Amino acid sequence: MTIKNLTKKYEASVGVENLNLEIKDGEFFILLGPSGCGKSTTLLCVAGLLKPDSGEIWLGDKLVTSVERDLYVTPQKRGVAMVFQDYALYPHMTVFGNIAFPLEVSGKSKTEVETRVKAAAESLGIFQFLDRKPKQLSGGQRQRVALGRAIVREPEVFLMDEPLANLDAKLRVHMRAELKNLHQKLGTTTLYVTHDQVEAMSIGDRIAIQKDGILQQVGTPEGVYDRPRNMFVGGFIGSPAMNMLEGNLVKKDGNSEIDIGISTFELPDWAEEAVKEAKRSEIVLGIRPEHTTIIAEYRKNAIQAKVSFVELIGRELNVHLTAREEPLIAIAEPTERLEIGKRVWLAFDESKIHIFDKESQEALF
Amino acid sequence: MTLPKPERIILYILLAFFIFTSVLPLWTCVMTALKTPQDVIYTMPLEPPPSPTLEPMIQAFEIMKRPLLNSFAFTMFATIFSCILGSINGYILTKIRFRGSEVVFLLLAIGIFIPYQTVLIPLVMTMSRLGLYNTIEGLILTHTAYGIPICTLLFRNFYEDIPESLMRAAKTDGAGTWTIFRRIVLPLSPPMFAVAGVFQFTGIWNDFLFGLVLARGTEALPASVALANLKGTTTAFWNVQMAGAWWYALPVVIIYLILGKYLIQGYMAGSVKG
Numbered sequence: 001m002t003i004k005n006l007t008k009k010y011e012a013s014v015g016v017e018n019l020n021l022e023i024k025d026g027e028f029f030i031l032l033g034p035s036g037c038g039k040s041t042t043l044l045c046v047a048g049l050l051k052p053d054s055g056e057i058w059l060g061d062k063l064v065t066s067v068e069r070d071l072y073v074t075p076q077k078r079g080v081a082m083v084f085q086d087y088a089l090y091p092h093m094t095v096f097g098n099i100a101f102p103l104e105v106s107g108k109s110k111t112e113v114e115t116r117v118k119a120a121a122e123s124l125g126i127f128q129f130l131d132r133k134p135k136q137l138s139g140g141q142r143q144r145v146a147l148g149r150a151i152v153r154e155p156e157v158f159l160m161d162e163p164l165a166n167l168d169a170k171l172r173v174h175m176r177a178e179l180k181n182l183h184q185k186l187g188t189t190t191l192y193v194t195h196d197q198v199e200a201m202s203i204g205d206r207i208a209i210q211k212d213g214i215l216q217q218v219g220t221p222e223g224v225y226d227r228p229r230n231m232f233v234g235g236f237i238g239s240p241a242m243n244m245l246e247g248n249l250v251k252k253d254g255n256s257e258i259d260i261g262i263s264t265f266e267l268p269d270w271a272e273e274a275v276k277e278a279k280r281s282e283i284v285l286g287i288r289p290e291h292t293t294i295i296a297e298y299r300k301n302a303i304q305a306k307v308s309f310v311e312l313i314g315r316e317l318n319v320h321l322t323a324r325e326e327p328l329i330a331i332a333e334p335t336e337r338l339e340i341g342k343r344v345w346l347a348f349d350e351s352k353i354h355i356f357d358k359e360s361q362e363a364l365f
Numbered sequence: 366m367t368l369p370k371p372e373r374i375i376l377y378i379l380l381a382f383f384i385f386t387s388v389l390p391l392w393t394c395v396m397t398a399l400k401t402p403q404d405v406i407y408t409m410p411l412e413p414p415p416s417p418t419l420e421p422m423i424q425a426f427e428i429m430k431r432p433l434l435n436s437f438a439f440t441m442f443a444t445i446f447s448c449i450l451g452s453i454n455g456y457i458l459t460k461i462r463f464r465g466s467e468v469v470f471l472l473l474a475i476g477i478f479i480p481y482q483t484v485l486i487p488l489v490m491t492m493s494r495l496g497l498y499n500t501i502e503g504l505i506l507t508h509t510a511y512g513i514p515i516c517t518l519l520f521r522n523f524y525e526d527i528p529e530s531l532m533r534a535a536k537t538d539g540a541g542t543w544t545i546f547r548r549i550v551l552p553l554s555p556p557m558f559a560v561a562g563v564f565q566f567t568g569i570w571n572d573f574l575f576g577l578v579l580a581r582g583t584e585a586l587p588a589s590v591a592l593a594n595l596k597g598t599t600t601a602f603w604n605v606q607m608a609g610a611w612w613y614a615l616p617v618v619i620i621y622l623i624l625g626k627y628l629i630q631g632y633m634a635g636s637v638k639g
Contacts, residue, residue, distance in 0.1 A: 049533050075536040082537040088530035092552040101548075102538035149538070159537075 001046070001157060001189060006055035008041050014213035015041035019055070021208060021218070023191060028183050030204035031193045034236070038213035039193045043159050046191060047082050048075035059157060081150035085162040087142045089134040089149075095121070096130040099148040106153075120152040140171045147179075151186065158190040164199065176203055197237050201225065209233050231284060231361040234354055240289045240318055240329045246358060249281040258285055258355075262324050263303045268350045274365035275355060283364070286354035292330040294319060294338070295345045302345040307338050321346070398422060398607040405603050425595065425608035431583055432591035436570060437616060439501050439587070443508035444565040448558055450509070451516020456550050458517070459524040460532050461542060470521065476514030481574045489578055499585050507579060508569045516561050523557040524550065559627030566620050588613050 001023040008015035016038040023029045031039040044050040046057055048064065051072060057065040059080070064073040081102070089098050099120055103113045121127045124144045134142055143163060150158055163179075164172045180203045183190055194200055200207050201221040209216040209224065209232075217229040228234035234242045247260035256275050258265040265285065267275060275283075295302060305323035317332040323346070330346060332338065355364045369377075393410045398421055400414040408415065457463075458470050488507065489498065497503030527550065535545045576587035595602070595609045 044533075047533070047537055049536060075533075076539045076541060078537075080537060082534065084530045084534060086528060086530050088528065088534035090531065090535075090549055101535075101540075105539045105544060105548075149534075153538075 001060070001191065002056075002058040003042070003046070004056040004058075006042065006045060006052050006057065008038075008045060008050060008052040014038065016045070016052070016210075017213040019210075019213075019215055021215070023189060023206075025060075026187045026189055028180070028190045028192065028203060028205045030200040030207045031191065031210060032197060032200040032204075032207050032236075033195065033210035033216075035195055036212075037210040039195075039210050040161055041213075042210075043082075043161055043191060043193050046157075047080055047159050048073060048078050079153075079155050080157045080159055081153050081155040082159040082161065083146050083150050083163045085165050087134070087146040087166075089142055089145055091134055094131055094133055095126060095137070095145050095148075098134070098145055099152050102149060102153045116152050117148075120148045123151075124148050139167050140175065143167060143175060147182070151182070151188075155188065158188050158192075160190065160192045162194055163192075165194070165196070172199075179203060198239060201237070209236065211236075227363070228286075228354065229363050231286070231356045231363075234286050234356070234363070238288055240331075242286045242288050242354070243292060243328045244356075245285045245287075245323075245326065245328075247283060247285055249275060249278060249283055258283065260285065260303065260324070265301050265303075265348070268353075270351070271353065271355065271365065278357065278364055280357060280359060282358040284356040284358050284361075286356060287348045288352065289318070289329040290331045291349035291352040292328065293347045293349075294330050294332050294336065295347050298345050299347060301350065302347045305344060305346050307340055307342045307344060309340060310338055394607045394610055397603050398425075398611055400604050402602065402604060421602075421604035421608040422611070425605050425612055428595065428605075429588060429591055429609050429612050432586045432588040433612060433616075435501060435504075435580075435585055436576075436588035439504040439508065439585075440566055440569045440616075442505045443512060443569050444562055446505070446509040447512030447516045447565055448561045450513050451518075451520045451561060452551070452554055452558070453546070454513070454517040455520025455522075455524045456546050458521050460527070460545075460550070470517070473514050473517050476511075477518065481511075485574070485578055488575075492579060499580050499582065501585050503579055504575065504585060504587070507575055508572070511575075512565050512569070516565065519561045519564070520554070520557055523554070527553060556627055559624040563620060563624050567617050570617055 001021075003019055003021040003023075006016055006019040009017075013036070019038075019042060021029075031042060033039050041050065045052045045055075045065065046059075052065060052067060054067045055065070056063065056068070059078060062073075063069075063071060064078055065071065090101065093101065096117055099117045100113050103116060108116075117130075118127065121130055124147055126141060126144045126148060129137060129141060129145075134145065137145065143166075146163070164175050167175060176199060183203075192204070204221055206218060206220055207224055208218045211232050217224055217233045219227075224233060224237055228237060228242075231244065235244065245260050247258040247265070250257050250259050250264075252264075256267045256272055258267065298304075303323055305321035305328055308320045308322050308327070310320070311318040312334060315334070317334050317336065317338070319330045319332050319338060321328045321330060321344070328346065338344070356362065357364060389411075396413055397405060397410060399417045399419070400408065401416060401418050401420065404414050404416060454473070458466050492498045492503045492507070495503070495506075497506060531549060532545065535549050540548065571589060572587070573589045573593070576590045580586045580590065592606075592609050592613050595606045
């Protein structure tokens with residue numbers, strides 16, 4: 001699936017701007033971003049439910065949308081199956097009727113419809129509900145019916161618009177794994193929209209992060225986590241969010257340091273090269289909470305901070321601190337004794353730091 | 366058991382009073398319809414008949430038979446046609462939308478406010494040119510056309526609430542405009558058909574003006590006009606008139622009883638989350 005220069009503007013806001021994406025055959029591809037970032041708009045354009053203002057969309061080697069060539073294939077003829085956030089089940093039909101609908105519409109024989117619907121229901125564990133109406137089902141069951149309606153057609157592409165957003169937390173984690181399994185079994189190219197970064201990281205082969213209609217970064221979950229291209233991606237991916245400290249690049253004895261006001265941070269050698277090309281000295285130092293450790297004694301590059309509160313989240317502690325009036329988070333062992341108001345030292349894993357240009361917000365490396 | 370509070374008692378007294386005033390005319394009507402001509406003259410309207418008789422009911426039925434049949438025919442057809450057209454219009458105006466669909470809707474909605482009287486003369490002329498003057502078909506056409514605006518409005522508002530994702534799902538499932546209407550939208554519409562149906566049926570059945578100017582003689586005479594004609598020119602046969610009123614009211618009551626349960630049915634439950 002290829003998306004070229006896709007733009008769709010709304011009266012009040014930008015939907016998508018000049019989006020270019022190439023999704024490989026069989027890939028589980030995630031569109032991730034906060035609400036209103038244009039990810040759903042992209043999905044609707046691919047489905048043919050929205051006409052873009054400009055750009056091209058290819059499904060395989062079939063051109064389905066091209067504003068420039070005035071070409072637009074209707075959603076009915078695209079061979080894509082879509083799963084919606086609100087499930088969009090036909091309320092007057094039984095589960096069987098819902099799953100059978102796309103097959104019946106395409107004129108399949110009665111026996112074929114029956115075999116395929118039953119096979120799909122079997123694989124999703126909803127066989128016993130075939131005679132029920134959607135309103136007699138729980139959220140998770142409805143979600144499965146919606147999936148059944150999509151897989152029964154054996155489409156070339158799955159489009160999923162936040163399919164798990166309406167489920168409760170526990171079920172969501174469960175369905176996530178099931179979706180991943182389903183994808184591995186069917187191998188169908190999937191374009192999946194979500195605002196939940198944990199969901200994106202856990203099921204995506206690759207992730208595209210969008211903000212305000214503009215693509216920020218595309219990469220594997222590890223790639224976008226370890227090497228965020230800008231401050232937005234760095235802050236959006238990962239929970240708790242990345243710590244960000246503003247500072248200035250300064251030279252001292254031929255080495256580069258970051259002056260963060262209350263102390264200085266000496267850059268490791270590997271980062272030295274990258275900051276050489278920095279045009280401005282105002283930068284932001286980013287470091288993830290899991291690479292931030294609380295230590296008792298001062299050592300080089302550590303900064304002082306005050307504990308403001310502690311969250312126990314099971315196997316670890318999220319320690320919220322303030323340094324220079326700014327909030328920071330560190331991960332600690334639950335055995336650690338940390339009183340509120342206590343002054344501690346924070347050490348950063350020097351191999352895991354990120355440096356962003358303050359003005360452009362781009363990563364320096 | 367606790368004794369009802371004073372406010373409750375006052376409420377019941379008030380309610381009883383209102384029930385009494387609204388049942389009073391019906392009571393008078395039934396009592397009079399069961400009286401002989403002599404009893405009508407010698408008893409008070411509110412009094413029960415001293416010698417009850419079905420004679421007025423039979424007499425009225427004889428006169429009203431054909432007009433009732435006429436009314437039933439054109440009301441039935443005009444109700445069905447205007448509801449179907451309203452449903453199609455509502456679907457297109459909400460779920461298909463096209464350039465200028467809002468303007469079309471606005472113009473249609475204006476139709477609701479056109480008084481019958483303003484179109485009477487052109488209507489009669491049009492009907493005679495079409496050869497439909499004094500025919501059932503002419504009345505069907507008139508009432509259908511006049512019902513389109515209100516039916517469109519009702520169905521449009523109803524279809525606004527059908528979630529857009531349902532339409533999108535159906536489209537990606539491969540269903541075309543007509544298939545979506547037939548297989549998704551129509552099956553969700555019975556509650557609205559009941560509401561619009563009752564509305565149209567009572568409206569058309571009770572219409573007097575169109576019937577009066579578009580029909581004469583007996584072939585196409587509506588029951589509403591026939592009922593008015595029972596009044597006579599010299600003598601007033603109260604009992605026959607009241608009996609006629611009962612025959613006239615009967616079909617509407619039956620329609621209410623049949624469609625009533627659909628009026629309160631929530632068909633949309635379970636389509637989306639929640």
